[in-house]
Amino acid sequence: MLQPLSENLKQYFPAGTAAELRAQLNRSRGVTLVSGNLVGNARSEVSGVSARVWQRGVCGFSSEAELSEDAARRVLVAASENAAFMDRRAPRGLSPLPAAPRGTKHFDREISDPTQKQYVDFLRPLDEYITSHCKGLQSRTLVARADSMEKQLLTADALSGSSIIERSYIYVMMSAETASGAPVELFLPIGGLGTFDKNFTDPSLLYEKIDGLYTKLMQKREGIYPDAGVQTVILGGELGGMVAHEAVGHTVEADLVLGGSVAGPCFGKQVASEKVSMVDFASEAFGKPTPLPVYLDDEGIEATDAVLIDRGILVGYMNNRESAAHFGQKPCGNARAYSFSDEPLIRMRNTAILPGTDKLEDMIAATEHGYYLIDTNNGQADTTGEFMFGVCMGYEIVNGKLGRALLDTTISGVAFEMLKTVDMVSDEVSWSSAGVCGKKQPMPVGLGGPAIRCKVTMGGR
Amino acid sequence: MKETKDTARRVLAALREAGADEASCSVTETETREFNVDGGKGSLFRGLFDTPLRMTVFKDRRRGTVGLNKTDDESIRQAVEDCMAAAAAAEPDEAWGLAETGDERTFLEGAPEPELDRFFDRTSELMDDIKARYPKILVEQMITEHKSYRQTYVNTSGAEYTTVGGEYGVSVMFSGHDGDKSSSFNSAGAVFASLDKKLIDLGSIDADLAATEKQIDTLPMEGKFVGTVVLTPGCLGECMDSLLGSFTGDSAILDGSSIWKDKLGEKVADERITVRFDPFDERIVCGERFTGEGYLSEPCDVIKDGVLERFMLSRFVSKKTGFDRLPNGGSAMVIPAGDKTLDELIAGVERGILVGRFSGGAPSNAGDFSGVAKNSFLIENGKISSALSETMISGNLAELLRSLVGFSKETVADGASVLPWGVFTGVTISGK
Numbered sequence: 040m041l042q043p044l045s046e047n048l049k050q051y052f053p054a055g056t057a058a059e060l061r062a063q064l065n066r067s068r069g070v071t072l073v074s075g076n077l078v079g080n081a082r083s084e085v086s087g088v089s090a091r092v093w094q095r096g097v098c099g100f101s102s103e104a105e106l107s108e109d110a111a112r113r114v115l116v117a118a119s120e121n122a123a124f125m126d127r128r129a130p131r132g133l134s135p136l137p138a139a140p141r142g143t144k145h146f147d148r149e150i151s152d153p154t155q156k157q158y159v160d161f162l163r164p165l166d167e168y169i170t171s172h173c174k175g176l177q178s179r180t181l182v183a184r185a186d187s188m189e190k191q192l193l194t195a196d197a198l199s200g201s202s203i204i205e206r207s208y209i210y211v212m213m214s215a216e217t218a219s220g221a222p223v224e225l226f227l228p229i230g231g232l233g234t235f236d237k238n239f240t241d242p243s244l245l246y247e248k249i250d251g252l253y254t255k256l257m258q259k260r261e262g263i264y265p266d267a268g269v270q271t272v273i274l275g276g277e278l279g280g281m282v283a284h285e286a287v288g289h290t291v292e293a294d295l296v297l298g299g300s301v302a303g304p305c306f307g308k309q310v311a312s313e314k315v316s317m318v319d320f321a322s323e324a325f326g327k328p329t330p331l332p333v334y335l336d337d338e339g340i341e342a343t344d345a346v347l348i349d350r351g352i353l354v355g356y357m358n359n360r361e362s363a364a365h366f367g368q369k370p371c372g373n374a375r376a377y378s379f380s381d382e383p384l385i386r387m388r389n390t391a392i393l394p395g396t397d398k399l400e401d402m403i404a405a406t407e408h409g410y411y412l413i414d415t416n417n418g419q420a421d422t423t424g425e426f427m428f429g430v431c432m433g434y435e436i437v438n439g440k441l442g443r444a445l446l447d448t449t450i451s452g453v454a455f456e457m458l459k460t461v462d463m464v465s466d467e468v469s470w471s472s473a474g475v476c477g478k479k480q481p482m483p484v485g486l487g488g489p490a491i492r493c494k495v496t497m498g499g500r
Numbered sequence: 501m502k503e504t505k506d507t508a509r510r511v512l513a514a515l516r517e518a519g520a521d522e523a524s525c526s527v528t529e530t531e532t533r534e535f536n537v538d539g540g541k542g543s544l545f546r547g548l549f550d551t552p553l554r555m556t557v558f559k560d561r562r563r564g565t566v567g568l569n570k571t572d573d574e575s576i577r578q579a580v581e582d583c584m585a586a587a588a589a590a591e592p593d594e595a596w597g598l599a600e601t602g603d604e605r606t607f608l609e610g611a612p613e614p615e616l617d618r619f620f621d622r623t624s625e626l627m628d629d630i631k632a633r634y635p636k637i638l639v640e641q642m643i644t645e646h647k648s649y650r651q652t653y654v655n656t657s658g659a660e661y662t663t664v665g666g667e668y669g670v671s672v673m674f675s676g677h678d679g680d681k682s683s684s685f686n687s688a689g690a691v692f693a694s695l696d697k698k699l700i701d702l703g704s705i706d707a708d709l710a711a712t713e714k715q716i717d718t719l720p721m722e723g724k725f726v727g728t729v730v731l732t733p734g735c736l737g738e739c740m741d742s743l744l745g746s747f748t749g750d751s752a753i754l755d756g757s758s759i760w761k762d763k764l765g766e767k768v769a770d771e772r773i774t775v776r777f778d779p780f781d782e783r784i785v786c787g788e789r790f791t792g793e794g795y796l797s798e799p800c801d802v803i804k805d806g807v808l809e810r811f812m813l814s815r816f817v818s819k820k821t822g823f824d825r826l827p828n829g830g831s832a833m834v835i836p837a838g839d840k841t842l843d844e845l846i847a848g849v850e851r852g853i854l855v856g857r858f859s860g861g862a863p864s865n866a867g868d869f870s871g872v873a874k875n876s877f878l879i880e881n882g883k884i885s886s887a888l889s890e891t892m893i894s895g896n897l898a899e900l901l902r903s904l905v906g907f908s909k910e911t912v913a914d915g916a917s918v919l920p921w922g923v924f925t926g927v928t929i930s931g932k
Contacts, residue, residue, distance in 0.1 A: 074754065076820070080586055081566070081567065082565070082586060083567030083568065084569075085568065087550070098543060098544045098545075101549075102549065124545055125542060128620055129624070155582075159589045159591075177756065222865035267724065267892075268724075298640025298673075304680040380550060416862075419859045421874065425889070427871050427872040449861070
């Protein structure tokens with residue numbers, strides 16, 4: 040575990056302004072098997088200390104790859120000098136930030152660190168199971184990956200404390216050929232919060248999930264292209280989460296609002312059907328821990344939920360301390376940094392559309408012609424809310440029943456127009472947390488959603 | 501420089517002592533200075549000091565790799581132990597190994613020392629130029645940075661390569677605004693070694709700003725047709741990267757999923773298409789001089805005059821499959837220019853679109869792509885007309901290479917690549 044930062048270092052904070060000192064350790068472990076070949080077998084540990092000083096609306100930042108009091112002192116001095124440089128060359132003259140609660144809160148704990156052999160030994164029987172049970176595959180890839188982010192924080196005028204987030208996953212990828220010889224592929228992430236040895240105790244417990252993936256791939260081999268154009272679709276929970284994160288979430292990050300996102304002029308307005316509410320959860324949602332709980336952010340703000348859309352009305356942004364002051368909103372702990380050498384940015388934590396009251400089977404039965412879209416392999420969105428998601432698994436719906444599987448396709452639309460077409464919302468939320476969000480820095484995030492019925496543009500062929 | 505050499509040699513000695521058959525180590529000292537502009541206003545100045553270190557060991561043909569950013573004795577001792585343990589956990593594979601030979605080389609490149617005040621002035625000047633030339637553009641974020649580095653790579657084959665260098669970089673993300681109306685966001689950037697030029701004149705920054713300001717008022721595309729696409733250099737580069745990764749990369753060749761796996765030496769593209777990776781091209785800034793496997797980098801063509809010359813393989817997959825490895829790390833893409841100007845090419849388009857940015861996922865293994873044409877314009881009867889919204893394009897990348905209309909005479913060199921505009925037919929363009 041990282042050693043706590045000494046309170047003595049507070050004497051080096053510049054007087055009367057916001058400043059943070061952070062020590063951080065990021066670990067990652069990875070093993071990759073491609074068609075039985077061990078092509079990846081790597082571990083890394085990156086750590087250091089950084090400081091950020093806020094001076095009349097501009098900031099200075101400095102970091103060093105050393106965990107020591109001397110290094111902490113040096114980065115604080117350097118960050119103050121950098122802030123002074125900016126205040127001299129690009130002054131903004133802002134008033135001091137509003138006061139924040141002070142004190143100390145600790146949210147870290149000891150975690151295990153499995154050996155590389157444990158990762159390799161877990162993947163081998165899975166690979167053998169796929170080889171013996173999944174006939175007709177063109178290729179198979181298994182990836183075991185674990186990462187953790189451990190932080191010690193000391194602030195001048197907010198909370199100090201510590202936190203840790205650890206997660207581990209196994210990614211299963213399979214490909215096969217269609218009758219015409221075209222390759223089709225599917226992947227499945229398994230895992231979540233927790234170290235690898237806690238999440239994965241017995242390879243045989245994963246066989247059922249592998250069988251399910253193989254069954255879907257065989258259906259996809261016989262798949263069809265959907266009709267292009269505007270279609271009625273039911274987006275499964277994975278895609279509902281993607282809507283929450285990519286299509287809406289980024290546009291309501293306050294720094295992007297200030298950069299001209301569509302959410303600026305839409306604040307307080309109807310942006311979705313009354314059936315749609317959306318929250319960026321901190322550490323708990325629906326009575327359970329969130330996929331990646333955040334308790335304390337890197338500006339020293341205790342994390343609380345940020346309500347973004349309430350029954351169709353855009354009611355909030357995600358903020359850091361400065362943007363919260365600008366918009367007159369409450370900071371909810373969204374300022375997060377990925378590595379010791381990164382400054383805190385406004386980031387999502389666990390962003391989800393809230394569940395409704397409909398049953399998924401009723402939603403399918405109520406759809407005469409459309410598509411049920413289940414899995415996505417990528418997604419991008421614009422600050423205008425225009426989005427594009429890749430859909431790698433889905434089915435046609437004919438007369439209220441699921442039909443043939445779909446080949447790869449895409450859906451697109453404009454978030455605040457598409458969400459107004461939502462007329463059914465399922466009562467169960469699916470979460471995912473296996474990827475990273477990209478915005479200058481990467482960041483592990485959770486995203487979730489119920490199934491929603493709406494209209495989008497489908498790519499077809 | 502002495503410190504990185506001493507550390508790299510120390511790590512290599514420790515790996516040998518721990519029983520490594522072969523080993524390599526790379527140690528880098530980096531210093532980064534970065535200015536940030538957010539929401540159109542100067543916001544942050546960062547100074548970063550780091551020492552990334554990476555070691556790879558081969559023991560009984562088993563490989564392990566460890567990365568860290570510490571160079572003290574205890575951290576190195578622990579990392580060597582972890583690296584040997586990782587290798588012991590692996591299974592043997594005869595294909596693993598390093599470059600067979602090596603010698604001592606030193607490379608000096610770029611601008612190792614920043615001119616900080618002048619660099620800040622150039623950064624401020626870029627903001628002023630944008631405001632003056634494109635008043636409807638709002639800069640969401642701009643980052644300018646200088647990174648200096650001293651890197652030493654050593655291995656047990658006798659390689660000791662040291663690079664001392666530095667480069668400047670600029671990246672801008674922006675959108676056009678007029679009242680409540682706005683364009684899609686766009687971005688542009690460049691790397692460079694001298695502060696002699698205005699930043700707005702680097703790469704395609706000025707052209708991208710100009711195009712984005714014209715994209716505030718858009719029209720949705722109506723209907724669906726098979727037409728012509730004009731890809732900007734940035735868009736062309738991204739398409740080519742996707743295509744080469746899917747058809748010639750390690751995974752696609754190793755697992756046999758590449759649709760080009762049997763096409764080596766055959767024509768796979770229009771004969772006017774050559775795709776080269778050339779870190780020594782004079783327009784490339786701080787190009788790679790050696791690979792992570794210990795080979796000195798050499799320029800090479802992956803596609804030459806439409807023929808697939810080689811796959812883009814690592815040494816490991818090369819040994820597994822018997823195909824040649826790529827003689828560099830696969831950066832610094834250079835596509836030779838065509839013989840018509842961009843205006844002449846556009847004049848020949850009856851109906852199609854100019855695509856500034858493609859928003860879509862990686863193509864399928866079969867090369868099928870589908871996504872939104874962002875920052876794009878309609879082309880009708882040889883002329884660029886309205887900016888477009890909600891327009892999708894789809895097709896197949898392998899087929900695209902066979903349907904080239906032409907590359908432009910003009911190219912964009914942004915320090916990382918040299919690319920022309922590319923015009924292709926047979927793409928499905930659809931609107932609402």
